Amino acid sequence: MHGRRANRAQEEEQARLQKVKELIPLVNNLIKKKKTNSYDKEYIDRTSLILMKCPYLQTLWNYRREYFESIKPEYLKVKDQIEDEQCDMTKTPEELKKLLKEENSMVEDILKTFNKCNELWFHKLWIIKYCLKDNLIDMKDLLNELEYCKSSFYKDDRNYHCWNYRSYIISCIHIVHKKLNNINIENKDNEKYIDETNQSNESNESNESNESNESNPSNQSNSSNQSNGCFNFDVYETNYKLSKMLIENNFSNFSAWFLKYSLKKSIIDINNELNLIKNAIFTDPFDQSLWEFYKWFLFQNGNDKEEIFFILLNNNSIYFFFPNLINLNISKCICYDNNNKEIKGSWDKHIITINNNINDSNNKESFVFSFKFDKNDLSLGNIPYIKFILYYYKYNIYIPHQIHYEQNILKDIYKLYSNSSKEYNKYEHSIICQIDITKISKCEHFNILLDENQYNRKGIYQFSNNILDNNDKNKICYNFYKYINSANIMLNISTNMDLHLLNLELEQINELLLLENDCKFALYTKFEILKRIERFEEALKVLDYLKHVDFLRLEYYKDQETEMLIKKRIHDYYETNEKGNNNEILDLTHLNIRSIVYPLMIEAFFIPKIDLSNNSISEWFSGKGTLNFLYNLRDLCLNNNQLKNFVLLMKNLYNLKLLEKLDVSNNHLVDMDQDLDQYEFVILPSLKHINISNTNIALLLNEKYKHKNSLNTYNIVRHDNTVVLSKL
Structure with a gap:
């Protein structure tokens, strides 16, 4: 199959079956012992032999874990047990620690052969947790585990089991760090209390106190050493060195690039990082992991904290x-x-x-x-x-x-x-x-906070005049749009980027596309840059080309195309108004719009009339539809869409307190068995006119409910082929 010979696979399968036949009686015997809670050392040794050949037997690993849990009380004795003459003095915490180190070494030996066995990595983490619970390991041991992960990456730098295990070890280090930090605080408080007590006591009591402190220096030094070891650990520096080492060995490593997502700005040099990723991209432009980091670096780096969009x-x-x-x-x-x-x-x-x-x-x-x-x-x-x-x-x-x-x-x-x-x-x-x-700003209803300096730092938009003193309504609305649009752009590029730098990156991507014109990753990154610098026509051309190059994602590119057309029409609407041409209605018809999810189209906030007819819009079940965020909307046309539930639609428009006119004609709106005598929907305070012509509601009102003159506080106005719900 697929041009490969099957003989070798059959031989390997036969060898595997033979191995299983040998293990079955041994495993069955151990399972019986497990059920009777028999944890003799002889049986534990047998599990070792079996697991070295087949480490995927979770039951046997459970058996070993139960064994270690059962012997714990014998090794971790309290003071009274130690003084007991019948107590076995050879069973000490140090001996238990030694046993667990041997267990960990055994797991590491098996991992040399089965490095992607989930049961092994789970058991290895269990050993760490077991030891942490009873203070059987210290920071040095945890750091050694990190070194083990590092050495494992030399053999297989894409072993996701090892990456996962490493993240847990990092977490353990931080948890222990927190504990040691609390101990240090408590020790300082105790020292302060002792100093205050010593000052008030007599000198002989003070000497006794000093002697008692000196009598147990090992505990103090141990705690201090652990604390210092913990504070010397820097996860950012460790991640940086590891990612650098792995990328130098093989730059096609998504996990290594992902480590860089969490690095502090003080550790990395922006220019060096940008040069590194671009050198890697030009070496292998078809490696997706490189482009994912590149896009994150351009558009998301530093934007992990929440910011206010506008007020x-x-x-x-x-x-x-x-x-x-x-x-x-x-x-x-x-x-x-x-x-x-x-x-x-x-x-x-x-x-x-x-x-x-x-x-x-x-x-x-x-x-x-x-x-x-x-x-x-x-x-x-x-x-x-x-x-x-x-x-x-x-x-x-x-x-x-x-x-x-x-x-x-x-x-x-x-x-x-x-x-x-x-x-x-x-x-x-x-x-x-x-x-x-x-x-x-001073407007009739919603007034926007305009801070001219907020977005100028990225060169996104600078107000050409004093916006507050301008009496031209079109100019004011244009500046409102530019302000919200600038906020949107700023929140979608990284903190180390501006429009000038994005244009420079665009030039280099164009150079790459001259060599590899069908590289879909380069094309899509180019599209993302063009979208942010508002070169709509070029962006649409790139999308058209992507539909042919990457046809498996055709529907996704169609959605992106729709979003770009919406942005372009909003931009053109404000541009024409700014030039003095009065265009009251934003025309978004025939764009094949299926949904408008916030914040898409929020730039249209100050547009009073929007026409969304002849699209494929349906109801928004999540409440994230942008239309309900356009509080300033007065006239909305949804004619000839795919609206099937008028009640749900009105619930999703409940925030449009200023909406006066709504057109939902040529939609289903309800099923034909709907009872209109009990029919209710959300009533918007300013909504006076609802066009329901050529809908199932209109059909029912003209036939089954033709005697009905009102519907949910609205008067029913029938004229020729039109049916309107009116409060005029």
């Missing part, structure tokens, strides 16, 4: 828009005035997980949070400056010392070594947001 003011409320879902701890967030005095108010959030329940309170995450002031001080101009401290929870995979120990295989070690009360808020971060009220 709006409306009806005495401040709205915070975030680019990602964020779990804001609203019970702790606080607002201050310019005198550092707390300002009282109430917090709310834009509901995300709807699931047919608009009052779903289980999900604490959202894209938008709002703070409503108790007093109307902002509109009265009594407060010129406010400061918010926003607290949010985030588990950051780019910070190695914040691994989620309590929820993985090390949770039992974590509970023994950590103080849960101190660790409660370890994933809580904060954002300090300072708002100059004078920089908030």
Whole structure:
């Protein structure tokens, strides 16, 4: 099959079967002993012989683990047991430690032959955990395990079992580090207490105290040595050296590149890293691992912390828009005035997980949070400056010392070594947001905070004039768009990049494409850069070419094309308005749009009328549809889409308080067996006109319910072939 000879495979299979036949009676006998809890040394030695030939027998590894658990009390004796004359003095913690080191050595010997056996790596980690629980290993042993992993990578640098094991050892080091740190703090507190006691006691008592301290120097030095060894360990430096070594040996190693994701900026040189990855790319442009790191370096590096997208003011409320879902701890967030005095108010959030329940309170995450002031001080101009401290929870995979120990295989070690009360808020971060009220625009409804210096540092957009003094409505809306768009661009490029550097990278990718014009990784990276620097026509051409080069991802590229067309039309809308051509409606028709998920299209926030007819839009079950975030929308056309549930649609538009006109004609909206006498949907406060022509609702109202003149507080207006729900 596939051009390979099968004879050798059959011979290997026969040899394997013969080996299994030899092992079956031995294994069955040991399983019987396991069931009777017989843990004689003779049987343990037999398991060693079997496991060296076939280490995949999990039952035998369990048998060995049960054996070590059973002998633990004999070796870890308390003081009273040691004084017992019948006690075996040869069984000491040191002897148990020796046994476990031999066990670890046996596992490492078997790993030389079976280096990708999951049972072996699991047992090796179990040995470490067993020893940690009873202080049978120290920091030196853990660091030796890291060295073992390093030596294993010389033989197989892509062994994911070893990479996984190494990550657990790193976690163990940090857990022990935390414990030793706590011990140091306690020792310092004790020393301080002793010093204070010595000063108040008589000199002879002081001498006795000093003698007692000197009587047990070994424990003090041992703790101190472990502590120092722990503090000398730098995970960032260790990861950097390992990744450097592995990449120099073989740059086609995704795991080695992934290690670089968590490195501190102080360790790496930006230019050197960029040159390293580009040299590797030009050597082998078809290696995906290289391009993945390159894209991360250009677009994500340094963006692991949450940032505010933009801020709006409306009806005495401040709205915070975030680019990602964020779990804001609203019970702790606080607002201050310019005198550092707390300002009282109430917090709310834009509901995300709807699931047919608009009052779903289980999900604490959202894209938008709002703070409503108790007093109307902002509109009265009594407060010129406010400061918010926003607290949010985030588990950051780019910070190695914040691994989620309590929820993985090390949770039992974590509970023994950590103080849960101190660790409660370890994933809580904060954002300090300072708002100059004078920089908030003056509009009819939603006013945006405009900080001219926020995005200029990356050369993304500079305001051509004073936006606050400009009376031209088109110019103001154009600047609003550019501000939100600039925020979106900034949040999607790395902190060490700007538009000028992206253009330089684009030139080098073009050079590579002259040599390898069908390299899909280079083409897609080029597309990502063009998208960020808003060269839409070129980006669309690259997507067209990608459809032919990488046809297996055709549907994905079609979705990307749709997103680009949406962005282009929004950009063109504002460009024409900025030039003085009044174009009230944003035309997004015939783009084959299937869904619009936040933050796509959020740049259209200040556009009052949007036409999305003749697409393939359906209801949004997650509550993440961007339309519900366009609070400023007045007129929405969804004619001729794939809307099948009108009730769910209205739930997903519940935030559009200013929406006056909605067109959902030429959609199903309901099933034909729907009871319209009991039919209800969310009522938007300003919505006066709903066009339901050529829908199942209209068909039912014209036939089965033709006597009906109102539906859910709306009047039914029938005229020729049109059916409208109206409050006019």
